[in-house]
């Protein structure tokens with residue numbers, strides 16, 4: 001079998017067009033243009049690219065974007081002062097502090113300082129708590145993108161065994177919570193695996209849906225996949241041979257039923273869901 005490719009890029013374009021249409025309606029009816037403030041600290045080249053792509057996508061959807069830069073030598077206090085200013089600025093609806101922050105900065109303090117109604121990453125504990133309780137304000141962009149992909153491609157979720165590789169706060173944990181929730185888009189049986197999991201292939205081979213987010217190039221090999229399974233690759237690894245995912249794509253696509261490519265899979269969906277969240281934030285803040 002050769003897997004059907006799940007084209008995240010095409011789906012992201014669809015979602016972006018939907019958001020752009022809703023932004024235009026919002027601007028007409030409310031007289032307010034949604035605005036995202038991106039905060040970039042230091043000079044991480046990958047972060048530069050991500051933030052540039054996010055801002056370009058905003059502008060194309062009719063969303064204003066601001067870029068706030070701090071040098072790598074800035075202190076946590078400097079960053080907290082900036083976040084405080086953005087929290088209080090009524091023109092700013094969404095705040096995105098690009099991660100990772102330079103070494104020595106207190107990421108937890110910074111993420112907890114973002115006003116939860118402007119927290120378009122959904123990293124604030126108030127938003128995480130709401131997700132766990134099944135009454136989300138925002139959903140984090142990457143797992144939300146994966147979830148949209150599964151639902152819009154009619155991959156059965158209810159009753160399926162989903163195996164999530166990776167337990168990060170950004171992807172693995174919220175992904176698992178979203179898929180195990182009661183109701184539409186949920187009701188999966190979810191197993192979360194990580195670096196201490198014993199006999200990983202025995203577990204991954206049980207998965208109907210495998211979501212791989214561990215940040216190791218070509219980690220998931222064909223022998224770890226049940227024939228016909230849906231394989232979602234969240235990884236973006238820079239190697240000598242270019243960008244590769246966490247999945248050994250060429251071999252796994254011969255076994256899987258559906259598979260996402262890298263690039264062109266989950267990445268573009270992450271940006272589309274950021275636009276969705278920025279519009280949602282503007283709606284929440286506009287009576």
Ligand code: GUN
Pocket residue numbers: 096097098099100121141142170
């Ligand atoms: N760095 C890698 N992924 C993300 C993300 O989803 N949001 C932010 N703010 N930084 C990231």
